[in-house]
Amino acid sequence: xxxxxxxxxxxxxxxxxxxxxxxxxxxxxxxxxxxxxxxxxxxxxxxxxxxxxxxxxxxxxxxxxxxxxxxxxxxxxxxxxxxxxxxxxxxxxxxxxxxxxxxxxxxxxxxxxxxxxxxxxxxxxxxxxxxxxxxxxxxxxxxxxxxxxxxxxxxxxxxxxxxxxxxxxxxxxxxxxxxxxxxxxxxxxxxxxxxxxxxxxxxxxxxxxxxxxxxxxxxxxxxxxxxxxxxxxxxxxxxxxxxxxxxxxxxxxxxxxxxxxxxxxxxxxxxxxxxxxxxxxxxxxxxxxxxxxxxxxxxxxxxxxxxxxxxxxxxxxxxxxxxxxxxxxxxxxxxxxxxxxxxxxxxxxxxxxxxxxxxxxxxxxxxxxxxxxxxxxxxxxxxxxxxxxxxxxxxxxxxxxxxxxxxxxxxxxxxxxxxxxxxxxxxxxxxxxxxxxxxxxxxxxxxxxxxxxxxxxxxxxxxxxxxxxxxxxxxxxxxxxxxxxxxxxxxxxxxxxxxxxxxxxxxxxxxxxxxxxxxxxxxxxxxxxxxxxxxxxxxxxxxxxxxxxxx
Amino acid sequence: xxxxxxxxxxxxxxxxxxxxxxxxxxxxxxxxxxxxxxxxxxxxxxxxxxxxxxxxxxxxxxxxxxxxxxxxxxxxxxxxxxxxxxxxxxxxxxxxxxxxxxxxxxxxxxxxxxxxxxxxxxxxxxxxxxxxxxxxxxxxxxxxxxxxxxxxxxxxxxxxxxxxxxxxxxxxxxxxxxxxxxxxxxxxxxxxxxxxxxxxxxxxxxxxxxxxxxxxxxxxxxxxxxxxxxxxxxxxxxxxxxxxxxxxxxxxxxxxxxxxxxxxxxxxxxxxxxxxxxxxxxxxxxxxxxxxxxxxxxxxxxxxxxxxxxxx
Numbered sequence: 001x002x003x004x005x006x007x008x009x010x011x012x013x014x015x016x017x018x019x020x021x022x023x024x025x026x027x028x029x030x031x032x033x034x035x036x037x038x039x040x041x042x043x044x045x046x047x048x049x050x051x052x053x054x055x056x057x058x059x060x061x062x063x064x065x066x067x068x069x070x071x072x073x074x075x076x077x078x079x080x081x082x083x084x085x086x087x088x089x090x091x092x093x094x095x096x097x098x099x100x101x102x103x104x105x106x107x108x109x110x111x112x113x114x115x116x117x118x119x120x121x122x123x124x125x126x127x128x129x130x131x132x133x134x135x136x137x138x139x140x141x142x143x144x145x146x147x148x149x150x151x152x153x154x155x156x157x158x159x160x161x162x163x164x165x166x167x168x169x170x171x172x173x174x175x176x177x178x179x180x181x182x183x184x185x186x187x188x189x190x191x192x193x194x195x196x197x198x199x200x201x202x203x204x205x206x207x208x209x210x211x212x213x214x215x216x217x218x219x220x221x222x223x224x225x226x227x228x229x230x231x232x233x234x235x236x237x238x239x240x241x242x243x244x245x246x247x248x249x250x251x252x253x254x255x256x257x258x259x260x261x262x263x264x265x266x267x268x269x270x271x272x273x274x275x276x277x278x279x280x281x282x283x284x285x286x287x288x289x290x291x292x293x294x295x296x297x298x299x300x301x302x303x304x305x306x307x308x309x310x311x312x313x314x315x316x317x318x319x320x321x322x323x324x325x326x327x328x329x330x331x332x333x334x335x336x337x338x339x340x341x342x343x344x345x346x347x348x349x350x351x352x353x354x355x356x357x358x359x360x361x362x363x364x365x366x367x368x369x370x371x372x373x374x375x376x377x378x379x380x381x382x383x384x385x386x387x388x389x390x391x392x393x394x395x396x397x398x399x400x401x402x403x404x405x406x407x408x409x410x411x412x413x414x415x416x417x418x419x420x421x422x423x424x425x426x427x428x429x430x431x432x433x434x435x436x437x438x439x440x441x442x443x444x445x446x447x448x449x450x451x452x453x454x455x456x457x458x459x460x461x462x463x464x465x466x467x468x469x470x471x472x473x474x475x476x477x478x479x480x481x482x483x484x485x486x487x488x489x490x491x492x493x494x495x496x497x498x499x500x501x502x503x504x505x506x507x508x509x510x511x512x513x514x515x516x517x518x519x520x521x522x523x524x525x526x527x528x529x530x531x532x533x534x535x536x537x538x539x540x541x542x543x544x545x546x547x548x549x550x551x
Numbered sequence: 552x553x554x555x556x557x558x559x560x561x562x563x564x565x566x567x568x569x570x571x572x573x574x575x576x577x578x579x580x581x582x583x584x585x586x587x588x589x590x591x592x593x594x595x596x597x598x599x600x601x602x603x604x605x606x607x608x609x610x611x612x613x614x615x616x617x618x619x620x621x622x623x624x625x626x627x628x629x630x631x632x633x634x635x636x637x638x639x640x641x642x643x644x645x646x647x648x649x650x651x652x653x654x655x656x657x658x659x660x661x662x663x664x665x666x667x668x669x670x671x672x673x674x675x676x677x678x679x680x681x682x683x684x685x686x687x688x689x690x691x692x693x694x695x696x697x698x699x700x701x702x703x704x705x706x707x708x709x710x711x712x713x714x715x716x717x718x719x720x721x722x723x724x725x726x727x728x729x730x731x732x733x734x735x736x737x738x739x740x741x742x743x744x745x746x747x748x749x750x751x752x753x754x755x756x757x758x759x760x761x762x763x764x765x766x767x768x769x770x771x772x773x774x775x776x777x778x779x780x781x782x783x784x785x786x787x788x789x790x791x792x793x794x795x796x797x798x799x800x801x802x803x804x805x806x807x808x809x810x811x812x813x814x815x816x817x818x819x820x821x822x823x824x825x826x827x828x829x830x831x832x833x834x835x836x837x838x839x840x841x842x843x844x845x846x847x848x849x850x851x852x853x854x855x856x857x858x859x860x861x862x863x
Binding site: 005006007008009010011012013014015035036037038039040042043047048050051054055058059060061062064109110113118159161163164165166167168169193196197200201204205206207208209210211212214215217219220222223224225226335337338341343344345439440441442443444515517521532 | 601603608609610611612613614615616617618620621622635636637638640641642643644645646647648649650651652653654675677678679681682683684685686687715716717719720721722723724726743744798799800804805806807829830831833834835836838839840841842844852856857858859860
C-alpha cells in the first residue's frame with residue numbers, strides 16, 4: 001500500500017491535487033481535490049443581470065467564451081427573449097472557433113507530453129522521421145527539416161536550461177512511441193502554437209478579442225455593422241485553414257499515438273454519460289441541436305432522454321455545510337469558513353475538495369467530448385457516426401474502446417473536426433440571410449425594477465455540459481449558480497460513496513513507478529480539467545441567500 | 552549555452568526568416584515607443600541570453616496565460632519559448648507534483664535575485680489564505696517567498712494587479728493584489744486579460760535596457776497605459792457629433808456610432824487597445840460594437856458596472 005499525492009497537476013486550468021492509494025502496482029482508490037475557492041456566485045448577487053455573462057466568463061480563460069454563452073442564455077430564458085437567427089449563427093461560429101482553438105491546444109500543449117517523450121526524440125533518425133511523416137501525416141516534412149529540428153532540440157537540451165521540459169518523467173517505461181514518432185510530434189507541438197493564434201483570431205472577428213470576448217449580450221450579439229462580406233470571407237478563409245490542420249495534423253497524430261497505446265483502450269473508462277447538446281440550427285431547442293441532448297447509461301450505446309430537473313448536488317465530501325444530496329430547488333449551500341474549515345487540508349476520510357458532487361438521477365455522470373460523441377453517435381448525428389466508425393476501423397478496435405482514456409482523447413478530436421466542418425454550413429446560412437436582407441442581430445426587451453424571472457442557460461462546450469441558473473428579482477440578480485463540466489468530471493465522492501468520474505476512472509490504473517505517476521496524469525488530462533470554474537457556492541432555485549460575513 | 556545557437560537560427564527551423572524576426576523587433580520598438588533604430592538592439596537583447604522566468608498562478612482563470620500565447624505574430628510565442636528559460640509555469644510545464652515543486656525551489660534557491668517572477672491571479676488572504684493552496688502551501692506563502700527573491704515581479708492581469716473579479720464586492724475570500732498581499736513593488740499589466748503585445752513588450756524592455764519601463768501611479772507601463780481609450784477611439788468623431796447608439800441593434804449601431812450612452816467606459820479607461828487592437832489587429836471591443844468595460848482600471852467590476860448603463 002502506498003499513498004501518492006500529485007500536487008500540482010500541471011497542464012490544466014486551475015489548481016488540482018490528486019491523491020491515490022496504490023496496491024500491487026494498481027490504483028486501488030483515488031481522491032480528486034480542487035484547491036482554490038473564489039466565490040463568484042456570491043459576487044454576482046445584487047448585480048445587473050446583463051452583466052452576469054461578462055463576470056461568469058472570468059470563471060475560465062481557457063474555455064473563455066462558453067460562460068458568456070451560458071450567461072446570456074440564462075437571462076434570455078428568464079426574460080423569455082427569442083434571439084434573431086443571425087445572432088444564433090454568429091454565436092455558433094464563435095463557439096465553433098473556440099473549440100477549434102481549445103481541442104488542438106489541449107492535445108498538443110496540455111496532454112501530448114504524457115504520451116510523447118521529448119528526450120527520446122533526440123535518438124530519432126531524421127530520414128526515418130521523414131518516412132514516417134510521409135506515411136501517416138497529411139503534412140509530411142523533409143529529412144532536412146527533421147535534421148534541423150533534431151539539431152535545435154539537441155542544442156536546447158545541451159544548454160542545460162530545459163525550461164518547461166525540466167524534471168519530467170522522461171524515460172518512463174510506458175512511453176511507447178519510437179524516437180521518430182516523438183520527433184514528429186515535437187514538430188507538431190510547435191506548429192500548434194501557430195495554429196491556435198489563428199483560431200483565436202476567428203473568435204475575435206465577431207467577438208472583439210480572445211481571451212474573454214466582448215460581443216455577446218442578452219438579446220443577441222453586438223455586431224451588426226460588422227456583418228460584412230469582408231469579415232465573413234475572413235472567417236471562411238481561416239476556417240478552411242483550421243479544418244486542414246485538424247484533418248492533416250491533429251487527427252493523424254491522434255490515430256498514430258493511439259496505435260502505439262492500444263492498451264490504454266482498456267484503462268480509465270466510465271459507464272454513464274450526459275450531454276446537454278448544443279449548436280441550434282433553428283428556433284426550437286433542443287430539437288434543432290446539431291449535437292443532440294441525451295444520456296448514455298450503464299455503458300450501453302442507447303440514447304436515454306435527459307430531464308434537467310433531476311440534477312442534484314451532494315456536498316458530503318466538499319468544504320460546505322450539509323450532509324444529504326439536495327435538489328437545487330430546496331437546497332442551501334454554505335461554504336465552511338474560519339475554524340470549521342480546518343485549514344482546508346484534504347481529509348480523504350472526510351472533506352477534501354472545493355468541488356461539489358453533481359449527480360443525475362443519483363448517478364455519477366461523465367460529461368465532455370466523449371459524452372457528446374456517444375450521445376451524437378446514437379442520437380442521429382451521421383457525421384459523428386461516420387467519423388467514429390472510421391477511427392475504430394483504422395485502429396481495429398470495437399466500440400468498447402471508446403469507454404477509456406484513449407477513447408476520451410479520440411472523441412475530442414472527432415468532435416472538433418465534425419464541429420469545424422459544420423461551421424462552413426452555418427457561414428453559408430449567414431450569407432443567405434444577409435442576401436435576403438435580414439441583418440437583425442438583437443432583440444429588444446424590457447429590464448427594469450419590475451422585472452423578475454428564473455432561467456437556465458444550458459450549453460455543451462469544450463469540456464462538456466454547462467448549466468447556469470439565474471433568479472432575477474426586481475431587476476437584479478438574486479441568485480446565480482453555475483454547474484460546470486469540471487465539477488461533473490472532477491467532483492468528489494457522494495454520501496453513498498459513489499466516486500466521481502475522474503476518481504472512478506483512475507481506479508484500476510496500473511502505476512509502474514509511484515515516484516513517477518505518469519499514468520495518473522494521462523487519465524486526469526484526458527478529462528481536460530478546468531478547475532477555476534468548478535468551484536461553486538449558491539443554489540439556483542433557493543430563496544435562502546447565504547450571506548458571507550466579510551471580516 | 553552554445554552561442555552559435557542564436558534566435559534567428561532557432562526560428563529558421565520553424566520557418567521564421569531573419570527578416571520576419573527583425574520585423575518583430577521593429578514592431579516591439581514601436582510598441583515600446585522607441586525609435587526604429589532600436590530594432591537591432593532588441594534583436595541582440597532577445598538573442599543573447601535566456602533569463603529564467605517563473606510564472607505563478609493564484610486565484611485566476613488562466614486567461615492571462617492564454618492571452619500570452621496569442622502573441623502579436625505567430626512566431627512571437629516561439630521567440631518567448633526560445634528566448635526565456637521558463638522554468639516554472641503550470642499551464643505548460645511537463646513536470647508534476649513533487650518534481651514541479653523541486654523546479655521552483657531550485658530557482659528560488661539557486662538563482663536568487665536573478666529571475667523574473669510573472670504572477671497571475673489574486674491572493675485570498677481571509678482565514679490565513681486557506682482558500683488557495685498548491686502543494687499544501689497557501690498562495691500567500693508562495694507569492695511572498697518567490698516574489699521576495701526575484702529580480703522583478705511583473706503582475707499580469709487585473710487579478711494580480713488589483714485583486715480582480717474575486718475581489719469584487721463582497722470579496723468573500725479577502726482577495727488582494729500581489730502588491731497588497733506581499734508588500735512587494737510590482738509592475739502592473741492591468742487588463743482582463745492584458746494584451747499579449749504589452750506583456751511581450753514589457754519583458755523585451757527589461758532584456759533590452761536592463762530595467763523596467765516607466766510606470767504610472769498605478770504601476771502600469773506608460774508605453775501602453777498613458778492613453779485614454781476615448782482619445783484614440785475610431786468612433787470619437789461620432790461622440791463629438793453627438794451621434795450615439797441609443798439601444799443595441801438600432802440605426803446608430805448599424806452605422807457604427809458612439810457607444811457612450813449604452814455604457815462605454817472608454818472615457819475613463821487607460822489602455823492602448825484602439826492603437827494596437829487585439830489578436831494581431833483583428834478587432835477590439837468597440838470595433839465589435841460592444842462598449843469598453845474598463846477592464847484595465849483597478850476595481851472595474853465595481854467601479855465601472857453596470858456595464859450597459861451610461862455612467863452618471
